[in-house]
């Protein structure tokens with residue numbers, strides 16, 4: 001194969017390796033060589049190195065320019081890449097035959113010498129840029145402005161040298177001569193820089209060792225278990241569901257190792273990887289696992305240094321710091337050669353990774369208003385963090401950030417390389433976690449059985465933090481006399497009981513009925529701390545703050561607060577709640593039980609957008625609020641925590657917990673607060689309903705849920721009062737309810753069904769692109785009777801979920817349409833659809849695209865279709881039904897008097913299938929559109945279709961793009977029948 005062909009064939013791979021690490025260094029090195037070998041002339045170089053263009057643009061430009069230059073230039077490009085790329089990146093690439101770069105005569109001008117020696121000069125000058133600039137300045141070859149252009153801190157030292165060389169060339173022969181003379185003079189006195197470049201020095205190696213061992217120490221146990229029994233991360237870590245979405249909305253499941261891999265990349269030029277997930281979905285734990293595996297050299301082996309940061313802890317850093325100080329103070333300090341280690345970091349951004357856990361907890365919302373690119377200048381922490389995320393500072397260093405989705409606004413999204421969604425545990429993950437948690441297999445089995453017997457509880461366990469609580473409180477759970485927990489408030493009350501029980505002197509399981517009253521003082525103090533600090537976005541507390549609130553050592557020993565595992569240099573002990581959701585729970589308790597709270601506290605909680613710090617919080621938490629941040633527009637990241645708190649407030653004020661709370665708070669106060677909650681929920685819903693636009697003529701009245709709609713529904717669910725749900729839904733009048741991309745998992749499905757079942761009129765429920773799963777499907781069943789259509793595209797649903805859904809669906813008179821594109825369905829689900837079609841003679845639309853249905857499945861479906869006289873739309877796009885499947889379906893549909901639309905796109909259907917479909921066409925009086933794109937139908941098959949169309953007047957279009965036909969055949973056949981589209 002010729003070298004231009006080689007380049008063309010491997011274009012994607014070459015692009016990937018030259019852009020892969022996000023660093024421009026490999027491309028720059030290749031350009032240096034090509035300039036030196038005279039493959040590129042200066043104009044070519046300028047057309048590639050366009051300052052404002054992204055790296056991938058430049059690489060593409062290089063490939064195009066060299067390709068146009070022909071065979072020799074292409075050979076040289078491959079040779080240059082072979083020389084520049086590290087061995088592991090060359091695997092799988094073909095560089096063609098070794099190309100001898102023809103030795104050229106020594107150039108006769110200094111300017112040309114700079115080009116010919118460019119690769120060597122970059123290495124030589126890197127450690128002496130200041131010296132070179134000095135000489136150029138004093139000889140008047142350069143102005144101060146020229147020096148500034150070269151020394152922009154955003155450049156790595158190699159890039160600074162290249163800018164210097166470019167500038168010298170621009171200045172002309174005198175400047176070039178001056179630079180060469182300078183080099184000659186300094187040459188003899190310099191140590192060999194080449195060794196330094198490729199191999200980290202002994203000091204760097206030592207630092208790496210120290211960093212690895214401190215990261216390992218910090219990450220090997222799970223912090224939530226501190227004080228309540230230890231689990232090493234190895235013993236308990238269970239893989240969560242990780243997904244990434246590409247630009248076209250398709251999702252792919254990922255492994256931990258792919259979090260910083262290329263799959264799902266949306267922006268080649270960015271270096272920030274976001275892992276987003278709801279509260280307690282396991283983001284911090286995932287990061288901890290990543291850290292531990294790096295420290296053990298089991299993952300991210302190409303990363304030389306990994307610096308872990310917690311945004312929670314960065315909140316407490318009020319000093320202005322430089323990047324160097326941030327790294328060394330907050331992670332670990334080099335024992336030797338600080339400057340050398342830091343220089344190594346600056347020179348090798350592609351070997352460094354930063355992680356920032358919990359961006360949602362960072363006090364200040366992301367902004368890119370203040371640019372900062374100097375690694376040694378001290379600036380406030382937010383400026384440092386935001387510039388790192390944008391890549392203005394330390395371009396090329398990979399950054400992994402975790403956050404709840406609500407905290408990631410469009411301004412940050414622009415700087416994301418990709419977004420990975422963490423969706424909690426799969427059903428298999430729940431089992432695995434319980435087994436890891438209980439070393440006694442019999443106990444594990446009992447817990448799993450009790451979960452399986454209660455689908456509400458099972459749905460909660462998809463969120464790891466709930467799974468942890470449920471598993472941890474198994475004793476209270478299995479022996480509960482108050483019924484099985486239904487809501488997250490129930491689950492967190494279990495935790496409370498569990499912790500108090502541990503410290504009680506009473507025998508196991510007999511915490512007195514008045515247990516809350518007994519511990520009320522502790523609960524209220526913890527509640528006060530929790531609420532005040534939530535309002536101030538403060539999650540770490542000093543001993544002084546605990547004292548101020550009156551928390552004693554005994555209160556702390558209950559285990560709800562843990563020591564904050566902090567690597568940074570501060571001597572005082574600091575505390576945090578076991579998990580942020582527990583902080584929300586205590587805050588809710590305080591709002592509910594505190595007799596002195598101001599009367600509008602509940603209303604304010606349900607209007608987080610208008611949130612203002614209460615006088616109390618301002619007074620008490622002045623020290624928590626970063627003075628440098630005051631005055632900056634308030635950020636919205638605490639809203640999710642306040643929303644969780646509101647959920648708990650709703651739950652605690654529900655009638656179900658009347659007995660528990662009756663001795664702790666006067667009934668009249670509680671009832672007043674409960675009324676406030678109901679009023680707030682009702683008002684919140686009204687706001688949503690008012691936002692519903694008037695339907696355009698001919699279209700359905702439809703509501704696209706705003707983000708807080710699901711939250712309000714969850715609050716109503718926590719109250720467990722059907723009359724509230726009923727009253728709310730009585731006011732909703734829509735035909736279509738759209739909840740796509742709303743992070744709806746099984747827990748949300750439970751709440752949705754609880755409320756939506758009271759809708760007055762039937763509705764189309766659109767839940768595409770969520771994580772409903774089989775358990776979520778089961779949770780939706782109580783509202784299926786009110787759904788005329790159910791859209792569940794891309795939701796991880798398998799055959800078992802469908803079995804349960806259709807069992808109920810068959811009995812629901814109004815249920816007429818279902819869309820299940822892109823789930824995990826196989827032939828095992830088609831018999832259920834066949835029953836549905838047989839038994840429901842008003843069913844209209846069945847869309848099963850992009851699943852794994854083969855000819856067998858199609859045959860099963862055909863059985864149902866042959867006795868159905870209602871179906872109008874059947875979509876099987878992207879399955880594998882083949883000719884046999886197409887024949888079975890065509891046979892079964894021949895007697896249909898209702899079918900309007902049929903899609904068998906991309907199903908491996910050939911001419912035999914087409915000729916069976918031709919018979920369907922010849923008999924059908926209703927079919928209007930037949931979609932057969934991307935199959936393997938040849939001329940013979942199309943001719944059958946043409947013959948059949950002669951006898952049919954209902955069909956308007958037959959789509960045949962991407963079949964086995966030449967362009968000439970397509971042209972000829974479309975002339976014969978205008979309804980065919982190729």
Ligand SMILES: Nc1ncnc2c1ncn2[C@@H]1O[C@H](COP(=O)(O)OP(=O)(O)OP(=O)(O)O)[C@@H](O)[C@H]1O
Pocket residue numbers: 222223224225236237238239240277278279280281282283284285286358403404433464465466468579580581
């Ligand atoms: N992969 C996992 N394996 C085992 N346990 C897990 C896993 N993920 C989470 N957990 C459990 O759930 C708890 C909460 O998880 P974690 O703190 O990682 O969630 P998070 O998404 O960071 O929450 P938040 O957004 O509220 O800070 C952990 O302390 C641990 O007990």
